[in-house]
Amino acid sequence: MxxxxxxxxxxxxLKAQMLRMEVVSSNIANxxxxxxxxxxxxxxREVVFxxxxxxxxxxxxxxxxxxxxLKGVEVSRVTEDASxxxxxxxxxxxxxxxDGYVLYPNVNIVAEMVNLQEASRAxxxxxxxxxxxxxxxxxxxxxxx
Numbered sequence: 001m002x003x004x005x006x007x008x009x010x011x012x013x014l015k016a017q018m019l020r021m022e023v024v025s026s027n028i029a030n031x032x033x034x035x036x037x038x039x040x041x042x043x044x045r046e047v048v049f050x051x052x053x054x055x056x057x058x059x060x061x062x063x064x065x066x067x068x069x070l071k072g073v074e075v076s077r078v079t080e081d082a083s084x085x086x087x088x089x090x091x092x093x094x095x096x097x098x099d100g101y102v103l104y105p106n107v108n109i110v111a112e113m114v115n116l117q118e119a120s121r122a123x124x125x126x127x128x129x130x131x132x133x134x135x136x137x138x139x140x141x142x143x144x145x
Contacts, residue, residue, distance in 0.1 A: 005070050006133050008054045012072030013126035019075050020047045020119040024112055031107045034095040041095075042105040044081040049073050081106055 023045050030042035051071040083106045091100035 003133055003137060005054055007130060009070055009072045010126040010129045010133075012052070012054070012074055014123060014130075016047075016049055016073045016075050017119045017123040017126065019078075021116060021123070023047050023078055024116045024119060027105075027107050028109065028112050028116070030105055031109055031112075033105055034093070034102055041085050041103045042107070043085075044083070044105060044107045046079050046081055047075050048077050048079055050076040 027044050030036075033042035036042050050073070052074050054070040054072045085103040085106050087101045088104060089100055090096055090102045093102045096102050
């Protein structure tokens with residue numbers, strides 16, 4: 001297997017997890033946003049991943065090597081969570097409805113912190129793979145001296 005294939009797979013994971021962390025951070029930042037430019041409270045967003053073939057250079061695509069069957073990951077879309085908003089009785093709130101209830105975002109701060117931790121660990125794992133491969137390449141050059 002060529003080293004660039006490993007870099008491409010791990011690099012795709014880094015990019016996808018970075019976007020996931022940005023979306024989770026946005027959810028956390030808007031946990032109390034009762035009014036958005038679109039109208040209504042903020043709606044929680046989720047990242048959906050999909051596997052994609054790793055681009056591994058022209059000669060591998062031409063030769064259909066086993067490395068060409070490697071799969072990376074990318075964000076296929078960012079969706080909005082359709083679960084209901086939280087309702088709290090706060091009649092003095094500026095966004096309260098006629099019944100005195102305010103709709104709050106459908107964001108669970110504990111679940112978002114777990115998602116952020118998980119994305120961070122996946123990012124670190126991909127970075128560790130890249131670091132290990134770079135170290136192996138350096139050791140290979142040392143052997144050749």
